[in-house]
Amino acid sequence: MPSLDQASRAVGWSLLLLSAALLVRPSAPPARMLRREWRELQRTRLITSEWQTFVEGAQSIGPASAPLRIVEFVSYTCPYCREGQPVLDSLLRVHPNSRIAIRQLPPRLEPRSRAASRAALCASTEEFARLHAFLLTDEEWRRTDDWLTTLRRAGMSDPARLVTCQASVATEKLIARDSVLASRLRMRMTPAFAMPSGAFQVGLTTLDAVDRALRGR
Numbered sequence: 001m002p003s004l005d006q007a008s009r010a011v012g013w014s015l016l017l018l019s020a021a022l023l024v025r026p027s028a029p030p031a032r033m034l035r036r037e038w039r040e041l042q043r044t045r046l047i048t049s050e051w052q053t054f055v056e057g058a059q060s061i062g063p064a065s066a067p068l069r070i071v072e073f074v075s076y077t078c079p080y081c082r083e084g085q086p087v088l089d090s091l092l093r094v095h096p097n098s099r100i101a102i103r104q105l106p107p108r109l110e111p112r113s114r115a116a117s118r119a120a121l122c123a124s125t126e127e128f129a130r131l132h133a134f135l136l137t138d139e140e141w142r143r144t145d146d147w148l149t150t151l152r153r154a155g156m157s158d159p160a161r162l163v164t165c166q167a168s169v170a171t172e173k174l175i176a177r178d179s180v181l182a183s184r185l186r187m188r189m190t191p192a193f194a195m196p197s198g199a200f201q202v203g204l205t206t207l208d209a210v211d212r213a214l215r216g217r
Contacts, residue, residue: 043185044198051196054181055101059120061129062092062099069098069214073105073182073192076116076135077142080204081191085136090207095214102132103178105190112142114175115166119147121174122165127156 047054055068072088074081088100104117116135123131134154135141141150147166151159165171185194192202199213 039186040200043200046184047194047200048196048198054103054194057177058101058103059123059125059128059132060099060101061088061132063096064099064125066097066099068101069095069195070100070210071103071194072100073103073178073187073190074136075104075106075110075113075190076120077106077110077113078190082136084191084204085133087205087207087210091210094207094211098214102128103181104175105178105182105192106175112145115145115147116141117175118166118171119151119162121171122162123156130155 054071058068058071060068070088070091076082092098092100102120104121106113106117108114120128120131120135131151131154138150138153140153141147144150147163148159151162156162182188182192185192185200187202189202191205192200193205193210193213194200195213197213201209201213
């Protein structure tokens, strides 16, 4: 698997060649395809050169001592996020020496989805994985605003603290932070996955697809 420096250099040369092609025939039909490839290469370069920015401060699932090898942007009401969770569970079994960083990207106009993301952001490191899995599999919380009861059902040790934290401005700012990272990647849909090789996927994925991306194939 190439190093981050090697991947970044390769992307840099690809961007240079695409720039030259676009300057020669900027309005030709293939130029639209080149512009799309240009955007994808820019995104790859951003991920490889600023990987630490995407993982720093993020909550995660997987062994605490393992390296962060995937960033997932998630919304707890997104059907594909909910459907795809077993894929990530299987991935962690196949790659036990890996962690997945979780970034919150709830829709602006879905108050319960945003409340769920705020609750997750307030969870302790020890309890985050449990709450994350609960929010992706439980249906009842989507029909109620009683977060104290919901967090008790999720098995949180101090649900009252989480409810207080959930309502804070500081927690909402963490969602804004993750939204800025998503904007830099020019993505709005969830789930979305980024990997240190620069690989990027949006939508429902498969174990094989993520495994190949992790192995640089």
